[in-house]
Amino acid sequence: MRILIVEDESKTAAYLKKGLSENGFVVDTASEGDSGLRLAESNEYDLIILDVMLPKQDGWTILSEIRHRGKQTPVLFLTARDSVQDRVKGLELGADDYLVKPFAFSELLARVRTILRRGPTRQPETLQIADLEIDLLKHKATRSGKKLDLTPKEFALLSLLVRRSGEVISRTLIAEQVWDMNFDSDTNVVDVAVRRLRSKVDDPFERKLIQTVRGVGYVIEND
Numbered sequence: 001m002r003i004l005i006v007e008d009e010s011k012t013a014a015y016l017k018k019g020l021s022e023n024g025f026v027v028d029t030a031s032e033g034d035s036g037l038r039l040a041e042s043n044e045y046d047l048i049i050l051d052v053m054l055p056k057q058d059g060w061t062i063l064s065e066i067r068h069r070g071k072q073t074p075v076l077f078l079t080a081r082d083s084v085q086d087r088v089k090g091l092e093l094g095a096d097d098y099l100v101k102p103f104a105f106s107e108l109l110a111r112v113r114t115i116l117r118r119g120p121t122r123q124p125e126t127l128q129i130a131d132l133e134i135d136l137l138k139h140k141a142t143r144s145g146k147k148l149d150l151t152p153k154e155f156a157l158l159s160l161l162v163r164r165s166g167e168v169i170s171r172t173l174i175a176e177q178v179w180d181m182n183f184d185s186d187t188n189v190v191d192v193a194v195r196r197l198r199s200k201v202d203d204p205f206e207r208k209l210i211q212t213v214r215g216v217g218y219v220i221e222n223d
C-alpha cells in the first residue's frame with residue numbers, strides 16, 4: 001500500500017512518514033502544493049493524506065484537480081482548521097475523511113485503515129471528453145450520441161485513456177492495465193489495439209481524440 005503525504009510542516013510530515021512506514025506502508029512526501037499535485041498525478045497511490053494550508057497550492061485545489069482528472073484516489077484531509085464549513089467543503093470536493101490537528105497517531109492509523117478497507121470510492125459513472133461519453137457501469141461508449149461498438153479490451157483501453165486524459169500513457173502501462181500482463185517485449189500489441197480502437201472512435205468523426213506521442217505512448221487531451 002502506497003501513501004502520499006502532502007504536508008508543509010516538516011516535523012509532522014516526518015512523524016507521519018515514520019509511523020506509517022513502521023506499519024508497513026510505502027510513503028512519499030511533498031512539502032508544497034504543486035509538487036504534491038505532480039506526485040499525485042504521476043503515481044498510483046492507495047491514499048493521499050492532504051494538509052489544507054500549503055504553500056503554492058492549497059489542499060482544496062489539489063483535491064479538486066485530482067478529481068477533475070478523474071482520479072478517485074481516497075483523500076484524508078489533515079488540518080488545523082476546525083470549522084463546519086471547511087469540513088463540508090472538503091467532503092463536497094470528494095475528500096473521504098477529515099482529521100483535525102492535533103491528533104493521535106493511533107487515530108490517524110485507524111482512519112487510514114478504514115479508508116483503505118473501503119477501497120477506491122466514488123467512481124464516477126460517466127466520463128466525458130468533447131462529444132465522447134463513456135458509461136462505466138453500462139460499459140457503453142458513444143460519440144455525438146452514436147453508440148460505439150467496442151470489444152471489452154477496446155472499452156478498457158478507451159476508458160484508461162479518458163480516465164487519465166491529458167496524461168501520456170505509455171505502451172507498457174497500457175499493456176499492464178488493459179491486458180494485466182507485461183508486454184515489455186511486444187508493445188506492438190498495444191499499437192494494433194489502438195489502431196483498431198481509432199477506426200471506431202476517431203475515423204468516422206472529424207475531430208480526432210486519440211493522439212500518438214512518438215516513442216512514448218498515447219494521450220487523449222482534456223480540451
Ligand code: CA
Pocket residue numbers: 007008009051052053054
Ligand atoms: Ca500546513
